[in-house]
Amino acid sequence: MENLLSGEKRQMLTSTMVAELIQQAKEKQVVGCFPLYPPVELFSSMGLLPVVLWNLKGSIVNLETSDKHIQQYACGIARELAQFAMSDTGEMLDAIFSYNACDTLRNLPEIFDRSNTLAGRNIPMFRMHLPQVDRSQCNPEEYLENEVVLLIHKIEEAFNTKFSKELFYQMSKKYFIMRKLCCESEKLVAKGLLTFESFCRVVLSGYALPVETHINHLKTLIDSAKTDQCSMEKKVVISGIMPPPPPVIQALENKNMRVVANDIASLSRSYAYNPEPNDDPIAFYSDLYARRFPCTTLLYTSDARKDAVLDMVSESGAQGVIFCGEKFCEHEYFEFPYMKKQLNERNISTLFLEFSADDMDHIEAHITRVEAFSEMI
Amino acid sequence: MSTREKTSAGKHLTNILTKGYMDLHQKAAGGSFCVWIAINVPAEIFAGFENVVYAVPESHSAMCAGKGIGAAMCEKAENIGYSMDLCSYARIDIGNATDGGKDSPTFGLPKPDLLVSNNNNCSLLTKWFDVHHREWNVPHFIMDIPFCYEPQKAKDHTYIIQQIRDLIGLVETLSGQSFDVDRYTEAVHFSWEGIRQWKRFLDMARHTPSPITAFDSFVHMAPFLTQRGKPVLSQHFSLLADEAEKRIADSDFPVPNETYRLFWDNIAPWHQLRSMSKRLGQLNANIVGASYTSCMGTVEGSFGLYEWDEKDPFDYVARTMNAYMCPHGMELRHAAMKQVIEDLTIDGVIFASNRSCKPYSITQMDQQKQISEQLGVPAILIEVDHADVRKYNEENAFVRIEALLETIESRRNKGHI
Numbered sequence: 001m002e003n004l005l006s007g008e009k010r011q012m013l014t015s016t017m018v019a020e021l022i023q024q025a026k027e028k029q030v031v032g033c034f035p036l037y038p039p040v041e042l043f044s045s046m047g048l049l050p051v052v053l054w055n056l057k058g059s060i061v062n063l064e065t066s067d068k069h070i071q072q073y074a075c076g077i078a079r080e081l082a083q084f085a086m087s088d089t090g091e092m093l094d095a096i097f098s099y100n101a102c103d104t105l106r107n108l109p110e111i112f113d114r115s116n117t118l119a120g121r122n123i124p125m126f127r128m129h130l131p132q133v134d135r136s137q138c139n140p141e142e143y144l145e146n147e148v149v150l151l152i153h154k155i156e157e158a159f160n161t162k163f164s165k166e167l168f169y170q171m172s173k174k175y176f177i178m179r180k181l182c183c184e185s186e187k188l189v190a191k192g193l194l195t196f197e198s199f200c201r202v203v204l205s206g207y208a209l210p211v212e213t214h215i216n217h218l219k220t221l222i223d224s225a226k227t228d229q230c231s232m233e234k235k236v237v238i239s240g241i242m243p244p245p246p247p248v249i250q251a252l253e254n255k256n257m258r259v260v261a262n263d264i265a266s267l268s269r270s271y272a273y274n275p276e277p278n279d280d281p282i283a284f285y286s287d288l289y290a291r292r293f294p295c296t297t298l299l300y301t302s303d304a305r306k307d308a309v310l311d312m313v314s315e316s317g318a319q320g321v322i323f324c325g326e327k328f329c330e331h332e333y334f335e336f337p338y339m340k341k342q343l344n345e346r347n348i349s350t351l352f353l354e355f356s357a358d359d360m361d362h363i364e365a366h367i368t369r370v371e372a373f374s375e376m377i
Numbered sequence: 378m379s380t381r382e383k384t385s386a387g388k389h390l391t392n393i394l395t396k397g398y399m400d401l402h403q404k405a406a407g408g409s410f411c412v413w414i415a416i417n418v419p420a421e422i423f424a425g426f427e428n429v430v431y432a433v434p435e436s437h438s439a440m441c442a443g444k445g446i447g448a449a450m451c452e453k454a455e456n457i458g459y460s461m462d463l464c465s466y467a468r469i470d471i472g473n474a475t476d477g478g479k480d481s482p483t484f485g486l487p488k489p490d491l492l493v494s495n496n497n498n499c500s501l502l503t504k505w506f507d508v509h510h511r512e513w514n515v516p517h518f519i520m521d522i523p524f525c526y527e528p529q530k531a532k533d534h535t536y537i538i539q540q541i542r543d544l545i546g547l548v549e550t551l552s553g554q555s556f557d558v559d560r561y562t563e564a565v566h567f568s569w570e571g572i573r574q575w576k577r578f579l580d581m582a583r584h585t586p587s588p589i590t591a592f593d594s595f596v597h598m599a600p601f602l603t604q605r606g607k608p609v610l611s612q613h614f615s616l617l618a619d620e621a622e623k624r625i626a627d628s629d630f631p632v633p634n635e636t637y638r639l640f641w642d643n644i645a646p647w648h649q650l651r652s653m654s655k656r657l658g659q660l661n662a663n664i665v666g667a668s669y670t671s672c673m674g675t676v677e678g679s680f681g682l683y684e685w686d687e688k689d690p691f692d693y694v695a696r697t698m699n700a701y702m703c704p705h706g707m708e709l710r711h712a713a714m715k716q717v718i719e720d721l722t723i724d725g726v727i728f729a730s731n732r733s734c735k736p737y738s739i740t741q742m743d744q745q746k747q748i749s750e751q752l753g754v755p756a757i758l759i760e761v762d763h764a765d766v767r768k769y770n771e772e773n774a775f776v777r778i779e780a781l782l783e784t785i786e787s788r789r790n791k792g793h794i
Contacts, residue, residue, distance in 0.1 A: 069742050073462070073732050103499045103703075103736040106524050110707040111743050129523040129533075132496055132503075137518055138543045143536045299496060299503045299519055306511070328462055328735075334504035337458030338511055 018059045018089065021208055024049050025092045028210070029159060031126070032085060032093040034108070035077060036101050036241075036265050036297055037289075039128075042151065042281055043097070044211060045171035046161050050097070052207040054266055055242065056080040059089060063357060069111050075328040076357030077241065078104045086115045090123075095158060097126040101297055102331055124158040126151060132299040135290060144289065145282045152281070169279035174211045181218035182271040188222065189259055190316065192230020196238075196259040197249045203267055204243075232258035234377055237313050239263035239339070240324030241332060244353060244366070251367040252322075255374035260316035263309050264324070269295045296331040309339060313348055320349040320377040322370070327356035349377045386617040390597055393613060394440075397603050398483040404430045405487030410552035413489040413509070415502045417701055418520060419694040421568055421606040422545060425561030426554045432486040435502075436602040438469035442647035442764035443596075444482050451765050465733040465764035467505040474509065489515050491551055493544065497522035497704035499736045516551065518544055525677045525699050526706035537695040558690075564606030565690035571610030572674035575601065576682045578618035581625065582665040582721050586635035588624035590663055592654040593617075593631075594670035595645035601673055636661035637782050638722060642668045642702075642714070642744070643729035643737050644763040649771070656775065662782055666721050668702050668714065675700055678709040680717050707740040711747050718754055724785045726756040727778065733762045753793065755784040 024030065028049040033040065035054040043050035054077050066082035074082075084090060090112075098109045109125050116123050128147040131140030152163045182203055188194040202221045206214035234257045243249065243264050252259070262268045272293035278284040292298060294305035313321060321343055323336055340350045351373040353366050383391075405411040410429045414420060416436065423429040441447050442465070451465055453472030461468075478485015492515055494506040503519050510517035520540050523533045545556045578597075581588050597617055604610050624630065631654075639657075641664045646653060657664065671680040677699055685693045702710055717723070726748050728741040741758060748756045757777045762768035 071730055071735075071738060071742065074735065074739060100496075100500075100524055103501060104739055107707070107736065107739040110526065111740060114707070114743060127526070131536075132500070132519060132521040133540065134517075134519055137547060138521075138540055140521070140536075143532070146532055296504070299500060299521075302503075302507050302510070302517075325460075330463055330501040330735075331504055333460045333463055334467075334501065334508060336460075338508065340458060 020205075021051065021092050024208075024210065025094075029094040030092055031095045031097055032090070034081065034096075034098040034101060034105050036295065037130075037270065037292065038097050038099065039148070039151070039281075039285055040211075041168065041172045041175050041284070042148075043155070044175075045168040046152075046155050046159065046163060048095070048155070048159065049210060051093075053081045053084055055204045055207060056084050057245075057357075060084055060087070069115065070108075072358075073328055074104050075326050076355065077326060077329075078108065079357045081105075082108060082111070085112045086119075090116065091121070093123055095124040095126055095155075097128075099128050099130045100132070101130075102329075104328075124154075126154055126158075130289060134300045134303075141286055144286055148282050148285055163281075165279040168281055168284075169277055171211070172275070172279075172284055173277040174215065176274055176277050178206070178211050178215050178218065179271040179274040181215060181222065182267075183274070185218060185221055186262070186268065188225045190261060192232045192258045193225040193227070194221065195249075195253055196243075196262075197246055197253065198224075200243045200246075200249065200267070203271075207266070230258065232256045234258065234320070234374060235260040235316065235318045236320045236322055236377070237261045237263060237309075237316060237318040238322045238324060239309065241265045241326040241329060242324065242355070243267060244322075244324050244355065245363060247363050248353070248366050248370060251370045252374070255371055257320075257370075257374050257377075260318050261312045263312060265295055265297070269293045296335050305335070306339070306342060310342060310346070313343065313346075318348065320351065320373065322373070323350065323352045325352060325354040327354050327359075349373070384620055386597065386613070386620050389613055389616055390600070393600055393604060393609050397600075401430055401432055402484065402487055404428075410491070410548070410554065411487050411489050412491045412493055412548070413486065413506070415494045415498060415506070416602050417498055417698060417704075418493045418495055419541065419605075419698065421561055421564035421690070421694065422541065423548070424564030424606040425545070425556045425558065426548060426552060427557075428554060429548060429552060430487075432489070433602045434470040434486065434505075435466050436599055437473070437481070437483060437486055438466035438764055439645070439647050440483065440599070441469050441473070441481060442766075443650060445648065445766075446480055446482075447648055447764040448766050450480065451767075461765075462732075464499075464501060464505070465762055465768075467501065467508075469764055470505065471508055474512070488513065491515065491548065492517040493520065494518075495520035495522050495698075497524060497699060498701055499703055499734070516547070518547055520544070520698075522698050522704065524706070525704055525709060527709075528677050529696060529699055534692075534695050537698050538691050541691060541695060562690045565685075565693060566687060567608050567610060568605050569685050569687070569693070570608075571601065571605075571614050573682065574611050574614035574618055575673060578614055578621055579666065579671060581618065581621035584625050585638070585722065586630040586632060587638065587663055587665040587721075588621040588630055589665070590631050590654060591641050591665065591667040591670065592645075592650050594667060595647075595650060598670050598673065632658050632661060632663040634661045635663045637663070637785055638724050639664045639781075640666050640668070640714070640718060640721065640723045640726045641729060642726060642741065643731045643761065644669050644734055646729065646761045646769065647764050648766040649761075649769065652771070653774075656771075657778070660779070660782060662778070664727065666717060666723070668710070668717075671717060672701050672713070675713075677705045678712040680713050703734070703736040707743060710740065711744060714744070714748065715752060718748070718752060723754060725781045726754060727781070728756060728758045729761045730758050731761050731763055732768050733765065755781055755788065757781045
């Protein structure tokens with residue numbers, strides 16, 4: 001790990017995430033987790049550092065390696081993940097975890113494994129199948145229990161470690177605090193006392209940090225909140241897999257739009273449901289996956305999703321919803337027309353923005369559309 | 378491939394498909410409980426009920442694309458907000474639903490009482506069926522079938538059987554009908570008989586020149602999707618195999634000067650069947666097999682027939698729920714491809730990178746390297762979309778195909794093949 005990312009490439013990577021990771025990788029073994037919702041508490045409790053591999057734009061130089069393995073009609077998250085895992089940055093990973101998050105992601109582990117093997121890297125690959133049945137029609141609990149137990153055994157075997165109920169409890173408690181702080185921060189953003197931009201930066205950076213560090217960053221963020229009256233008058237909700245790029249968020253806030261709630265997979269869909277600390281990982285994950293805030297990728301939450309989003313919009317008093325499409329993400333794209341219709345019937349304005357791995361050059365067009373939207377609501 | 382007159386099997390296909398869609402509409406209109414299913418939902422289950430019919434939107438979309446109306450139907454979905462990046466089967470189906478099947482060759486599909494999707498071919502099917510679930514307020518049952526990186530595990534097999542039983546219970550509740558396991562067993566038997574004949578048909582491609590093309594298999598696979606669990610399946614595939622056998626006896630081959638034997642990987646390019654086969658024939662090239670049609674009736678890692686001992690239909694159906702390519706990991710796909718390349722003496726492989734089917738396509742770039750580098754078989758990647766002709770460029774595709782043929786020729790001249 002000492003010689004990791006030496007030379008020119010290292011200098012090119014300006015991301016704090018990579019810098020943090022390089023530091024962390026000296027101290028802990030790193031498990032690179034596929035998005036969206038890996039069992040991070042479990043990895044942490046077993047002495048590993050789980051890093052959820054999204055929000056990687058700033059951590060990769062280009063998509064050259066990815067483009068040799070994956071077609072460009074895969075979503076940006078998958079392409080950036082592939083680039084990260086199969087190039088020099090992947091050397092930081094001591095293991096890779098994946099689950100059946102989507103059709104594209106499920107095909108990547110073998111590509112990574114083959115590539116890493118050819119490059120002489122022997123990285124253990126962990127995976128589990130997250131049951132996607134509708135719990136009102138089928139009972140997946142026994143299956144999920146078995147998956148969690150198998151995963152624990154594989155981690156124990158790969159890292160010569162032992163699962164501890166006590167450590168799991170301690171870790172689930174820390175993640176409970178972290179999620180609670182995320183919710184608190186979100187409320188401050190909703191009141192206009194924190195910017196959405198700073199909120200996104202801190203929450204997203206947490207995916208590459210030990211939870212203890214993330215908690216400290218969140219506390220600092222909360223302490224930095226303004227106490228005076230907010231000047232941002234227009235209330236919007238943002239929905240998508242990832243928040244928009246920082247320049248678009250800045251444009252949004254400069255135009256007096258306040259993000260009063262979010263339905264974003266890497267933000268509220270990840271922390272909105274906060275299970276109580278537990279020393280039993282089976283009970284913990286059974287509860288967490290069953291009751292997690294609805295997401296387009298959790299197939300069994302489809303019915304709950306409509307009401308969850310509409311309630312969010314209604315309770316926050318939002319005047320508009322901005323959908324941030326991750327280009328080529330079918331899970332999201334199948335839902336946009338329906339959600340748009342539902343919102344428009346309730347006189348809520350909607351704006352659809354589409355972001356892909358290659359389109360940072362077109363950011364001005366997105367900013368113009370955001371500005372126009374601000375004038376409409 | 379020369380243009381041939383419609384054969385007996387061709388006429389039989391038209392008859393059974395027409396009758397199948399007419400029966401479906403009539404029975405649904407007459408009060409039968411109608412289920413829409415994804416293609417690898419085990420349709421035999423519904424034969425276990427007195428009065429349940431099923432429709433397969435994917436097959437209907439393929440038919441629309443084959444009839445040349447796929448793009449127009451996609452546009453109907455795009456006009457109500459569905460992205461052009463979504464699967465063209467889904468767009469055709471959603472477009473079709475916007476006007477009650479006005480332009481469909483089958484007058485669309487009767488409205489369902491239940492939707493049954495699964496997520497092993499692709500999870501977007503579940504999202505697609507959710508569109509109808511929400512629009513029509515029809516129940517939606519999701520079969521959650523674990524993806525196979527290795528041959529199906531016992532824990533997954535048990536989980537699938539549990540879901541099949543849950544599905545049966547749901548149909549009983551919603552339809553008010555009782556499930557008869559004997560009828561179900563008989564239906565699985567009919568499908569099994571059919572798939573055996575299908576394999577007999579595909580195996581004819583071992584002969585050089587081949588009496589069949591992959592395009593024949595694309596066209597004739599439809600009954601396996603819409604007529605599962607019925608005796609007509611076996612009758613049809615038996616007729617098809619007999620015809621191919623006779624062609625060998627008569628030396629009547631679709632590409633008489635077959636010089637290049639190719640293999641196709643991905644869903645059929647439905648809008649190109651006629652033109653692509655004709656143009657390939659002019660180049661003395663025959664796509665003699667396709668992973669898309671070879672995987673029917675198989676399990677992971679092989680295109681060989683998965684044998685059933687005719688005992689437990691639940692066990693067999695659950696075991697073959699991972700048939701088709703998309704539910705398999707890259708190494709399993711490679712194992713099956715490797716074997717078929719040897720069995721059919723394949724000269725080159727066409728990987729059709731399909732913008733409408735990421736689960737089929739995403740591993741292809743690595744597979745292409747494996748086939749070329751490990752097996753020494755030239756392989757190309759061409760861009761297609763299975764049902765949206767607007768995303769296909771014939772000239773670009775054929776520039777690559779012709780380059781493939783030149784590579785094969787060059788390797789032959791150097792004594793590599």
